[in-house]
Amino acid sequence: MNLTRKQFLMAMMGAAALPLASPAFAQQNAPIVIGATVPITGPLSLTGKQYHNSLTMAEEDINKAGGINGRNIKIVFEDTQASNSTAVNAFIKLAQDAKPSFFFLSSYSTQNLAAAPEVKKVGVPTMYAGGADVVAESGNEWMFRIRPADSVAAVGMVRCAIDILKTKKPGILYIQNDFGQGGANVAAKQLEAAGVPVVGMEAYGQNDKDFSAQLLALRSKGADTILMLVYPQDGALLLRQAKMLGLKMPLVTSAAALVPAALQLLAPGDLDNVMGVVDAHMDASVGERMKGYVERYKTKFGTDPDPYGLSYYDGAMLMADGMRKVGTDAKALRDWLANVKNWQGIGHDYSYDAKGNGVFDLAVVKAKPGTKTLELVQSIKVN
């Protein structure tokens, strides 16, 4: 067979291009899929939108920086709403359809607990932001926490009450779920150990809207400080009702009551005599990286960022770092994450322990008088 020069060149080009059409090549250049199951609609979307936004921002930043050794990442979201069963279904759907190399779960412990058995079955490294200690205690080796555990937050609140507010008769008010009950028990034990036993512990349900009974009960028991373990919306309502009932004692709230979503419901006066133990102090004064994150987030989404969202951004950056170093093999990536020590995120230094807890630092903040601008009172490191 005689070939013309043109036919020969065409044949050579075709041969050279053949590998590009193979499935292996296609897979090499396809984006790395990351699954994220977060509450995008419903009452929990108050904070869930922050996770969505910050993960979207992290995806852009990682891809702009060259992706994972040349491959882009693509985050696929599924909505968990405010339901544990929806959270589990969202995880299973993503695991079956998109087959992600990595997962992010929501910041709601009950959803994390519900999805944990499926995470174990799928066997893919997963980051979550729920605070309940019981999630880590279950010993799921694929799950890594990107926020302080509730026991860490409770210790921070106790230190704030004892060291800063010099409480002698603390009371505790908590939301009745794994987060609130677990944190309240830890705080009560810590206070007892410090020689200032609680004078009363009161609970409320997630759908409750009136807290006068609980607040007045703590006042009548002589509480000189109230520690509040709350979610955003009920936390804001609690702070407001405490003022309406004329309570004068200082209130120490967990982080959720001071996220932007909750702050927009409050007047400056509602924050008088309130201290918050938050994951991180989100202020430009913290440093250049924090300043850059805060300003870019505000410009991009038109709202203030919150520390929960920041932990997802940090988590995505940590994941990308791991993938660049050890690839996307699930076992290799899990092992790398388990050995992370002093990884410098924007919000925290991450060091993972044997149970997958990675964050042990907190910030005590309060509002500047007459404003809703938060200022740092003290940083806390819990061993």
Added chain:
Amino acid sequence: MADFIQLFINGLAIGSVYALAAIGFIIVYSATGVVNFAAGQFVMFGTFAGVAALMNFGMPWPVGYAVSLAAMAVFGALFFLLIYLPLRKSAVLTIIIGTVAIGITMQNAAQLTFGSWPFRLPSPLEGIMVDIGGAVIAAHALAVVVVTGVMIALLWLLFYRTSVGIGMRAVAQDVQAARLMGLNVNRLLALSWILAAVLAGVAGLMLGPMWFADVSMGDPIALKAFAATIIGGFGSLPGAIAGGLFVGLTEVLGASYISSAYKDLIAFGIMILFLLVRPQGVFGERIQDRG
């Protein structure tokens, strides 16, 4: 004592809102035989009508409230025309499921329109506190109790002193007889839905400043209003009022003096007790008596 006064007035204020929602429940049930499971979402719509009028459009208080209640009246009429009328000849179960579906639709519609972030609906009495026997009471809570009292008085006048109200009672007693007497039954049924929607609007406007306005606020109200009607007596207007106040007071006083962890258990436990021991409630008539 000061704590008790504070708790009592808070309980009364919340109970008043439950009572208004329960009255709306009863008016519709008595006239149409429909248990409206969207009643909680009616209250939520009332709150968001206030959010739209007062916050989004910046209307002054009296105008904003009037526009909100007018919007709720229109909503009640539309509900009658578009939901009740097409379903009225269906099986009761179909209508009940229909109201559940409409409730879900209303919640999602509110979320699409207003988003999932709650709003702080202001009160004209914002920040005003009243000292009663050493107890600090928000003026808004007192106003809720007073407004509910006025609404109940107006309802009594409507039902017992006007021909329209007497006609509505006649329709509630026996639709066929009312029709034979020459009453415009459809108009009176429409009025029942409108009245229920307006009452829910009043409840929503009063509730907004006490809670935050959020799209999921309707569910707990519906549950408590339902408990109130069971305890007070299904079909009884005084029962709805007494039941609402009882549930509100039980919730607040029970949480304070028994256990905050079991406050819902106390209210719903009493409701279950009534269902077992006295299903007609305190003021209600037995079903066979009604026939």
